[in-house]
Amino acid sequence: MSSVQNQNIKASLNEREGFQVWWRLLRPHTLTAAFVPVFVGTMLAAMEQTINFWLFAAMLLASILIQAATNMFNEYYDYKRGLDNENSVGIGGTIVRDGINPKTVLSLAYSFFILAGLLGVYICASSSWWIAVIGLVSMLFGYLYTGGPLPIAYTPFGEITAGFFMGTIIIGISYFIQTLTITAEVIIVSVPVAIFVGTILLANNIRDRVGDAENGRKTLAILFGHKGSIVFISSLFATAFIWTGVLIILGTLPLWSLITFFSVIKATKAIQGFIGKTQPLEMMPAMKATAQTNTIYGFLLGLSLLLHLNFPLS
Template sequence: MATPAQWLAGARPRTLPAALSPVIAGAGVAAWADAFSWWRTLLCLVVSLALQIGCNYANDYSDGIRGTDDVRVGPLRLTGSRAARPGAVKAAAFACFALAGVAGLVLAAVTAWWLVLVGVLCVLAAWFYTGGKRPYGYAGLGEVMVFVFFGLVAVVGTVYVQTQDWRWGGLWGGVGVGALTTALLVANNLRDIPTDALAGKNTLAVRLGDPASRRLYVALVLLAVVAVVGVAATTSWVALIGLLFLAVAAQGMRTVATARNTGPALIPALQQTGVADLAWALCVGVPLFFA
């Protein structure tokens, strides 16, 4: 039986900034529009965190039973390391999805019922990333789906449940958060190219190869820079404070550029990118509360 510390490690806490960032950015845009609601923001945060942790456990389960995680470079995997029974890890994933569903239903009830469909799509995207007979993460589509669901959908959704209106600032916020969250996945998959290729997991990094994946990482960070300008142009100039995120993002770019090989040398890039993602959201979103 896995210990509480192992379950915490299996939840992959270093990825949780990817769940916090879209809610912070979306709440900032909603505040600029004079529509901020603390309890709706809190429910969005529950949905985002529960989906992120559920996705992590789902990936742990699906990769573990396929044998993809038999040889690990990164943090502990519960299923692959045999620290927990596969059924228990799967149950943890669906418990998280259920929690996200309950919070999402409350938001849909006070906003619009069609949001239930969005929630269902989010859960399906989380499960079939590595789950099912034809997981899209094994076909090189993981980065696309992360950009869409953990970027565009998460930020625009956070804005919409508060303003009940379309805001261009929300779209640009989704681009910025989505770009850095996708960069986090690129760094993770870049690290795992040798083991993923051996296991038949054809991620985008495996398909592109090492040099092109490193260039993609840099391009995503630059896209996040463009997104800061986009948010400022559609809300307030104070959002340009978000460019300060580059002070953190530069560390990740340096690690990705200088690490001589995939594997342990790239592990620091995961934390650096996650912090950069959170810094982007804080430096863009918080100033908008005072705009």
């Protein structure tokens, strides 16, 4: 590819030089998927007792580091397998478009894992060393997501894996390190967040469906096809909101949690953004709206718990 073509693609993706190169490597639009479950889990704990701010901060930073490292492993191994090139949309592009040494990206990923591990030592010393086992398993799956002989991201199990570990598991850990216990209600409340995290990956796979199929992937988006994938992501959004409504009716979530339904606006925009689109660049706004749905829902859910704690409606 010529340098002129490369510059045109960078311009269409609004990619800049300098610090922005390293910022893109982190894939910042995905990092809210690390913030949301920690925030929600901690706010659930705040309903029971006063929270430890430093444990919250350590858990949040560790979660963000693991998510960023997972993104870097994705960038590195997709490049090594020849799946990413200068035309690829949605990747950080630091290797294929900006010329960053692949080994540098891999080293950064391992460094982030080490930093997350050090934070994990503090978290375990302040709560329970069982957290270390769960944390190591989570980090292993973060690596295996695109690393290893059979990357999870290349199978139909990517969405459920991401949702489980980045939703339910992180919410559970965030709650446990504050309270030293876990309840069925916490797991039940985590389900919509897990679903929304999974939809971020699904949106990504819908956008990349054609290219992924050509490279031998077997994602859900490929199995369902474009129209089927739109129906599927719509059903996931509907399930998450219905689940939330039921929890409010049953009293598991407070009435304040009705504010989470403001995120329906973004979910609708995401669905509409996929309809009739065929090119990856055309579907970027839909993918962005999907990530924003998770961010807005999760933030409003955590906020609703905080509001209930200070201004209960019943």
